[in-house]
Amino acid sequence: MIPLYAEMQLTDLDTVADAEQRCHGFPWTRGNFYDSLAAGHGAWLAREAGHMTGYAVMMRAPDEAHLLNITILAELQRRGRGSALLHYLFDQARAWGATRMLLEVRPGNASGLALYRCHDFSEIGRRRDYYPARGGREDAIVMARAL
Numbered sequence: 001m002i003p004l005y006a007e008m009q010l011t012d013l014d015t016v017a018d019a020e021q022r023c024h025g026f027p028w029t030r031g032n033f034y035d036s037l038a039a040g041h042g043a044w045l046a047r048e049a050g051h052m053t054g055y056a057v058m059m060r061a062p063d064e065a066h067l068l069n070i071t072i073l074a075e076l077q078r079r080g081r082g083s084a085l086l087h088y089l090f091d092q093a094r095a096w097g098a099t100r101m102l103l104e105v106r107p108g109n110a111s112g113l114a115l116y117r118c119h120d121f122s123e124i125g126r127r128r129d130y131y132p133a134r135g136g137r138e139d140a141i142v143m144a145r146a147l
């Protein structure tokens, strides 16, 4: 089924925050999504037959788009939906005038790293102690891709 993409609304936040809890080891809170919308970041839902299958949040910067969150519901992963959503984000970022997409990912996030490598992101650096982790902090791998 071809997904439909729509801008995330305040009324979606309970559903999104609930999915986030189930899909991430260190989930964003509802307040994090609220703050993203309030800050004017791009935020979209993917839907199939009216049901949310995933979502993404992306920040706009001069010439660049910074991918902050991309999630596909756990039970629907590994069937191409993450790739499709990422391609939609590439189009959105190009429409903003961005020539590069940036993101951070945990070194231990195998699915995230695999998705990004599969779509030509390459590592451009590390941010030390960027993420909270069990018993301390975890570095972030910074990745980028031309658009």
Ligand SMILES: CC(C)(COP(=O)(O)OP(=O)(O)OC[C@H]1O[C@@H](n2cnc3c(N)ncnc32)[C@H](O)[C@@H]1OP(=O)(O)O)[C@@H](O)C(=O)NCCC(=O)NCCS
Binding pocket: 023, 024, 068, 069, 070, 071, 072, 073, 076, 077, 078, 079, 080, 081, 082, 083, 084, 105, 109, 110, 111, 112, 114, 115, 116, 118
């Ligand atoms: C990362 C994520 C969005 C990928 O979504 P997805 O729908 O599973 O991705 P796709 O099915 O389009 O996968 C595309 C390719 O990425 C790679 N990949 C994705 N998940 C993988 C995994 N768990 N292990 C190994 N490779 C993986 C594969 O090469 C895959 O192609 P293939 O299935 O033909 O082998 C999804 O796993 C997710 O929501 N994870 C939890 C949230 C998260 O960590 N988001 C990223 C950081 S914010």
